Amino acid sequence: MHSDPTSRRDFLAQASGTVAAGIVALKATGAPAQKSEERSGANRGRIYKANKGGGIGRDKSAMVKTLLTYKELGFDGIEGGSPDIKNIPALQEAIAETGVPVHGLVDGVHWNDRLSSPDEATRDRGREALEQALRDAYTLRSSTVLLVPGRVTGPEENHDHVWERSITEIRKVLPLASALGVQILIENVWNGFCEEPEQLRDYIDEIDSPWVGVYFDIGNVRKFGPSEDWIRTLGSRIVKLDVKDWGKENGFCRLGEGDVNWPEVRKALAEIRFTGWAxxxxxxxSLEDTAQLMDELLDL
Structure with a gap:
């Protein structure tokens, strides 16, 4: 018996607006750079276009330049990293000046200081880094923190260990996530964990919290099966999207040149009524090429 993810997400939206916080931030800090008539796809206003930004810049001037570049190309926002961003106050000023939001942050230490590590001290460092990423996200008015929960490395860190240890550590952080109104989103990656959509579905459902959802990577799953099948299985657990393409012949590649069936992906996203950041x-x-491809493939 699985809990109803829709009810969890509805509760989240009603209680704090976290699921929609990225969109709220967009409206609060500035409208998309393109005029409405320049983007007329069916998903315009439903799916918001962003790019990974990492540290974004060392000082305010560099940050402003980066954000304005994205704005000029029609991106709705950008995603940063923690602890990659070295000057949070400067970034706050750059966001206010440009009107380009940082919709979320990526936990930058989750691969090394894994929540699934057999070493307790390593797990503690990983949990503390996640807590700091949540605080940074709150400061920047970002709605989420992307997390890789662990990695299958061998007999002392197998699939069951990643499942159990990471859930234990994530649950310790949930009170902070709730207090700050920032969601923790689990990304599907090549870490030997939850390589079937039903597994990831059940993992999220076992945590059973409105503050934990899925950051679905469209390209990463293509190695294991059709992306659209994963979307339909995960359903409303998906809160945000990573946009990648992958093919058996060319690996990770330019969008549209891999094995991802983009029309079917769009159809599946429509079926689950997805709206949010991609x-x-x-x-x-080029970055301009990326902007145009995302508009085309996601119908923005």
């Missing part, structure tokens, strides 16, 4: 991870021919 962030490009990877590179195409």
């Amino acid at each position: 962030t490009r991870e990877g590179r195409d021919n």
Whole structure:
């Protein structure tokens, strides 16, 4: 018996607006750079276009330049990293000046200081880093923190260990996530964990919290099966999207040149009534190329 993810998400939206916080931040800090008539896709106003930004810049001037570049190309926002961003106050000023929000942060230590590690001190460091990322996200008015919950490495860190240890550590952080109104989103990656959609579904349902959802990577799952099948299985557990393409012949590649069936992905997203942020991870021919491809493939 699985708990109803829709009711959890509805509760979250009603209680704090966290699921929609990225969109709220967008409206609060500035409208998208493009005029409405320049973007006329069916998903315009439903799916918001972003790119991975990492540290974004060392000082305010560099941050402003980065954010304005994205704005000029029609991106609705950007995603940063913690602890990659070295000057949070400067970034706050840059966001206010440009009107370009940082919709979420990526936990930058989750691969090394894993919540699934057999070493307790390592798990503690990982949990503390997640807590700091949540605080940074709150300061920047970001709605989420992306988390890789662990990695299957061998007999002392197998699939069951990743499942149990990471859930234990995540639950310790939930009171802070709730207090700050920032969601923790689990990304599907090549870490030997939850390589079937039903497994990831059940993992999220076992945590059973409105403050934990899925950051679905469209390209990462193509190695294991059709992306659209994963979308339908995970349903409303999906809060945000990582936009990538992957093919058996060319690996991670320019959007549209891999094995992802983009029309079917769009159809599946419509079926689950997805609305939220879609962030490009990877590179195409240029940033302008990325912006145009995302508009085309996601119908923005």
